[in-house]
Amino acid sequence: MRISASYNYPNGEEHFLASVRAVRSVIDHISVVWQEISNAGEPITANARQALQAAVDEGLVDETISYAPDLSVTRRQNETTKRRLGLEAARSAGATHFLSLDTDEFYRPAEVEKARRLIAQEGWESTSVSSFLHVRRPVWRSPDLTRCCFITRIQPGTQIGVRDFPSPYVDPTRRMTARAETHYHFPVEAVAMYHMNLVRRDLAQKLRNSSTTDPAFLDEVASAIAAWLPGTPLDFPRKGALHFDYVQNEFNTYDPRDGQMARP
Numbered sequence: 001m002r003i004s005a006s007y008n009y010p011n012g013e014e015h016f017l018a019s020v021r022a023v024r025s026v027i028d029h030i031s032v033v034w035q036e037i038s039n040a041g042e043p044i045t046a047n048a049r050q051a052l053q054a055a056v057d058e059g060l061v062d063e064t065i066s067y068a069p070d071l072s073v074t075r076r077q078n079e080t081t082k083r084r085l086g087l088e089a090a091r092s093a094g095a096t097h098f099l100s101l102d103t104d105e106f107y108r109p110a111e112v113e114k115a116r117r118l119i120a121q122e123g124w125e126s127t128s129v130s131s132f133l134h135v136r137r138p139v140w141r142s143p144d145l146t147r148c149c150f151i152t153r154i155q156p157g158t159q160i161g162v163r164d165f166p167s168p169y170v171d172p173t174r175r176m177t178a179r180a181e182t183h184y185h186f187p188v189e190a191v192a193m194y195h196m197n198l199v200r201r202d203l204a205q206k207l208r209n210s211s212t213t214d215p216a217f218l219d220e221v222a223s224a225i226a227a228w229l230p231g232t233p234l235d236f237p238r239k240g241a242l243h244f245d246y247v248q249n250e251f252n253t254y255d256p257r258d259g260q261m262a263r264p
Helices: 013-026 046-057 075-092 109-122 203-208 215-227
Strands: 003-009 029-034 063-066 097-102 126-135 140-149 183-185 192-198 234-236 240-242
Touching: 003 013, 003 075, 013 029, 013 046, 013 109, 029 046, 029 075, 063 075, 075 097, 140 192, 140 240, 203 215, 215 234
Parallel strands: 003 029, 003 097, 029 063, 126 183, 126 192
Antiparallel strands: 126 140, 234 240
């Protein structure tokens, strides 16, 4: 098994270096598809450019692919196109399996390594995982409804961004060709994705550039996060009440209390 992972890199640079460091030892090939201009038309920040260069300099990524978005189509269409570029890079690198990530997503390396062995042993052609989200700081964690397409076998007809997928609550831009009879959803205690989507130096920038373009919903999200107090439920729009546990910053990623991105 040779796994290629591809990062969709529009922002989230606070977490990118820590994320790629977490999986580098258990992934065979890593690409980054990045943009000078976001899908919302904003230029890349100096911090985002520096983090990407640091990943290259440290040998954390194997290739970078520049993508120029088509601002006449939806943000989701541009995001899907970027993920398809990552899949093609995996094919070119001779990978047998593929994993798509965002810059604020984390996996525990031991869990990925065990999952690799199980996938090879059981012959699963596609897999998915559940996720946890974090709010304000990486130490506040809650189970999330969102699931992620996980390690998937690359076959001649494999595509990403397909309509149908055996597991619910998976981002449509990363649903990969899969059949229910050869798909496996990992239990959360075996492997999960840890999402820092609500931990940002500039949350407003993240929301402005979201693939979700419903302004009323995004305003509700921003207001809910601003009003949240540790130790109380977060009434998250379209998700309901989320209950957060205090955990360690296990991935050594950006924490607003420290005010620093991940360092070498």
